[in-house]
Amino acid sequence: MSALLEVRDLHASAEGREILRGVNLTVDLGEVHAIMGPNGSGKSTLAQVLAGHPAYTVTQGTVHYRGTDLLALKPEERAREGVFLAFQYPVAIRGITNAYFLRAALNAIRRHRGEEELGPVEFMRAVEDKLAALGWDASYLERPVNDGFSGGEKKRNEILQMAILEPTLAILDETDSGLDIDALKTVANAVNRLRRPDNATVLVTHYYRILTHIEPDVVHVLSAGRIVRSGGKELALELEAKGYDWLREEAVVA
Amino acid sequence: MTGGIEVQVLQPYKYGFVTDIEAEVVPPGLDESVIRLLSAKKGEPPWMLEWRLRAYRNWLAMPEPHWANVRYGPIDYQAISYYAAPKRRPSRQSLAEVDPKLLETFEKLGIPLEEQKRLAGVAVDAVFDSVSVATTFREELAKHGIIFCAISEAIREYPDLVRRYLGSVVPYNDNFFAALNSAVFTDGSFVYVPKGVRCPLELSTYFRINAEATGQFERTLIVADEGSYVSYLEGCSAPMRDENQLHAAVVELVALDDATIKYSTIQNWYPGDEEGRGGIYNFVTKRGACRGRNSKISWTQVETGSAITWKYPGCILQGDHSVGEFYSVAVTSRRQQADTGTKMIHIGKHTRSTIVSKGISAGRGQNTYRGLVKILKSADHARNYSQCDSMLIGDQCGAHTFPYIDVRNSTAIMEHEASTSKIGEDQIFYAKQRGLSAEDAVSMIVNGFCREVFKELPMEFAVEAQRLLGISLEGSVG
Numbered sequence: 146m147s148a149l150l151e152v153r154d155l156h157a158s159a160e161g162r163e164i165l166r167g168v169n170l171t172v173d174l175g176e177v178h179a180i181m182g183p184n185g186s187g188k189s190t191l192a193q194v195l196a197g198h199p200a201y202t203v204t205q206g207t208v209h210y211r212g213t214d215l216l217a218l219k220p221e222e223r224a225r226e227g228v229f230l231a232f233q234y235p236v237a238i239r240g241i242t243n244a245y246f247l248r249a250a251l252n253a254i255r256r257h258r259g260e261e262e263l264g265p266v267e268f269m270r271a272v273e274d275k276l277a278a279l280g281w282d283a284s285y286l287e288r289p290v291n292d293g294f295s296g297g298e299k300k301r302n303e304i305l306q307m308a309i310l311e312p313t314l315a316i317l318d319e320t321d322s323g324l325d326i327d328a329l330k331t332v333a334n335a336v337n338r339l340r341r342p343d344n345a346t347v348l349v350t351h352y353y354r355i356l357t358h359i360e361p362d363v364v365h366v367l368s369a370g371r372i373v374r375s376g377g378k379e380l381a382l383e384l385e386a387k388g389y390d391w392l393r394e395e396a397v398v399a
Numbered sequence: 400m401t402g403g404i405e406v407q408v409l410q411p412y413k414y415g416f417v418t419d420i421e422a423e424v425v426p427p428g429l430d431e432s433v434i435r436l437l438s439a440k441k442g443e444p445p446w447m448l449e450w451r452l453r454a455y456r457n458w459l460a461m462p463e464p465h466w467a468n469v470r471y472g473p474i475d476y477q478a479i480s481y482y483a484a485p486k487r488r489p490s491r492q493s494l495a496e497v498d499p500k501l502l503e504t505f506e507k508l509g510i511p512l513e514e515q516k517r518l519a520g521v522a523v524d525a526v527f528d529s530v531s532v533a534t535t536f537r538e539e540l541a542k543h544g545i546i547f548c549a550i551s552e553a554i555r556e557y558p559d560l561v562r563r564y565l566g567s568v569v570p571y572n573d574n575f576f577a578a579l580n581s582a583v584f585t586d587g588s589f590v591y592v593p594k595g596v597r598c599p600l601e602l603s604t605y606f607r608i609n610a611e612a613t614g615q616f617e618r619t620l621i622v623a624d625e626g627s628y629v630s631y632l633e634g635c636s637a638p639m640r641d642e643n644q645l646h647a648a649v650v651e652l653v654a655l656d657d658a659t660i661k662y663s664t665i666q667n668w669y670p671g672d673e674e675g676r677g678g679i680y681n682f683v684t685k686r687g688a689c690r691g692r693n694s695k696i697s698w699t700q701v702e703t704g705s706a707i708t709w710k711y712p713g714c715i716l717q718g719d720h721s722v723g724e725f726y727s728v729a730v731t732s733r734r735q736q737a738d739t740g741t742k743m744i745h746i747g748k749h750t751r752s753t754i755v756s757k758g759i760s761a762g763r764g765q766n767t768y769r770g771l772v773k774i775l776k777s778a779d780h781a782r783n784y785s786q787c788d789s790m791l792i793g794d795q796c797g798a799h800t801f802p803y804i805d806v807r808n809s810t811a812i813m814e815h816e817a818s819t820s821k822i823g824e825d826q827i828f829y830a831k832q833r834g835l836s837a838e839d840a841v842s843m844i845v846n847g848f849c850r851e852v853f854k855e856l857p858m859e860f861a862v863e864a865q866r867l868l869g870i871s872l873e874g875s876v877g
Contacts, residue, residue, distance in 0.1 A: 196832050197831075197832075198828055199824060199828065200824070219831070220828060220831040220832055221831040221832075221834055221835060221836055221837070223832075224831065224832050224833055224834040225834045229832075230832050232829065232832075235829070236823075236825050236826050236829040238826065238829075238830070238843065238844055238847050239847050239848060239850075240846070240847030240848055240849070240850030240851070241843055241844075241846070241847035241850075246830075246833070246843070247833075249835060249839065249843070250830075250833035250834045250835060251834075253833075253834035253835050253836070253839070254834045257834070289847070306833065310833065310834070
């Protein structure tokens with residue numbers, strides 16, 4: 146059986162500047178992959194390219210998701226097929242409640258799967274537990290999407306959306322940045338609870354800290370647009386101790 | 400970033416059909432004989448004709464105003480026909496006598512008039528070109544002493560009431576278009592709510608332009624007596640034509656002590672095509688007088704149509720503790736131009752006003768907010784809150800804001816907030832990443848932007864307004 150996600154020699158650029166320079170990555174169902182790397186190494190770009198952000202152009206390489214060409218799909222089609230991106234900077238939508246937005250999103254995905262759409266009452270019932278897991282009450286659903294949310298609340302809101310939409314491939318783009326210790330634990334617990342044999346998570350992060358709460362199966366180091374090293378959890382520990390500089394030198398040599 | 404977005408905020412115009420009906424149309428042109436003819440057709444008393452003629456003579460001496468931030472070619476007032484009416488129409492507004500084609504037309508517009516199909520809880524006055532063709536629920540309203548009828552009928556049946564209030568808020572020489580309207584107005588609605596009565600139904604007038612090369616000049620007068628309440632809504636539409644048609648209406652509201660009038664508009668006149676051909680010139684004077692203590696007038700408008708909109712519904716806050724409100728969504732798409740806003744004139748003590756204006760520009764639309772808040776010397780402890788938000792979609796449209804503030808009493812408290820935003824690729828991408836289509840994403844963002852205004856609309860019409868703002872995207876998004 147083919148892998149859930151197969152990235153081969155992926156090159157991507159924004160405004161004419163090449164950011165990804167040949168990324169190779171294979172993610173299987175049931176796995177958690179951590180992608181680490183210094184600022185500007187292309188971590189967020191990789192996340193955005195997988196989700197289909199129009200600001201980036203793929204210039205070379207392939208991405209297969211469940212055996213099909215992911216790059217041929219529009220962003221909304223990728224989402225409906227189960228690709229979820231937890232944004233590093235979640236966007237606010239004034240005047241639209243979280244409940245309305247999430248139900249519209251969930252129903253778009255359900256329609257795509259040939260499932261029945263949920264009415265407002267059914268929706269509220271379906272999300273009750275997921276809210277509770279994040280330590281939230283229903284009042285958060287009545288607030289406008291990310292509008293007036295603190296940085297930490299926005300990140301939690303991303304995880305709430307992930308919990309509700311139940312993606313097959315979740316990409317978390319620096320979800321840990323800007324969270325205090327308690328919030329980090331809550332978010333990590335929620336992510337752990339969503340780990341299943343039939344889904345996978347790609348965790349883009351700058352820091353080792355979150356990996357003490359979410360144990361990755363594989364750790365990759367991205368540097369200058371390429372994955373320069375992959376390993377187990379111990380690689381993250383090594384990075385924590387030595388920093389990124391030694392790898393950057395390796396990347397240049399390579 | 401948004402260079403790739405070509406958005407049409409309005410749905411393709413759905414109300415552009417023409418009803419093929421035998422009409423009586425007065426030949427184009429305007430002079431005193433035309434006014435006498437109009438007045439005679441309506442069976443008006445002499446005082447009404449006199450008033451019209453005074454207005455006409457004033458109008459002749461007035462220049463057409465050109466200070467608004469809109470561009471259009473000269474209007475030939477002699478090329479317009481000032482009266483058009485279906486030939487077959489009832490004498491006493493009995494539906495049985497109404498031409499079925501008219502009933503069909505209004506049904507197509509979503510305004511069924513027949514008893515069994517009517518909207519529950521909404522009484523409708525249906526105006527077709529220059530005449531009112533039917534008013535529903537009249538008996539029901541009469542039980543409460545409420546008068547709701549065509550203004551031409553009110554002039555005949557309730558001359559004292561009409562004479563007392565007509566022109567008392569918008570005088571016949573108020574401005575160029577109001578003077579023209581006073582001279583040639585043909586129909587519109589009249590509402591009187593007696594002391595202490597809370598009107599049990601939403602009152603609504605639907606204006607339909609059908610005939611070619613005619614102007615529509617309707618006049619609406621609403622009087623809420625002491626302690627009464629009324630909620631009123633007007634809707635409008637017109638066929639698609641390559642020529643521009645003039646619509647110059649006047650609306651006057653009077654609220655006495657402790658009375659409240661809520662006036663909502665969903666304006667959907669034909670906006671013209673993508674190249675700017677055709678569409679309605681919507682030059683309208685709307686004003687409310689809060690004459691009594693604790694009176695309140697609230698304007699809510701959703702302006703989606705017309706080639707050109709020139710409109711400033713305002714409140715004269717005379718009574719102490721009176722309240723004026725203005726909630727507006729104005730959309731310009733294609734090549735539409737809108738110069739709209741409000742005037743809040745504070746005269747009484749402890750008067751309060753609120754202005755919430757949302758302008759949306761797309762395509763090559765130009766959207767201008769123009770508002771005046773004036774606090775007179777007598778208005779101790781007056782308060783105003785103004786919020787003007789503009790949203791731009793695409794890079795060929797424009798948004799402009801002209802707030803005028805004139806304060807002559809140092810106890811006044813004024814707050815003004817303004818913002819301009821662009822629908823960003825990031826917002827659309829965020830929604831798409833959650834599985835929503837581009838259309839749904841933009842529509843959601845626009846509707847969210849307008850929410851503060853939509854929530855002021857009566858339930859039945861809030862849905863209609865949201866639907867009107869349904870988005871159709873042309874070309875690719877992201």
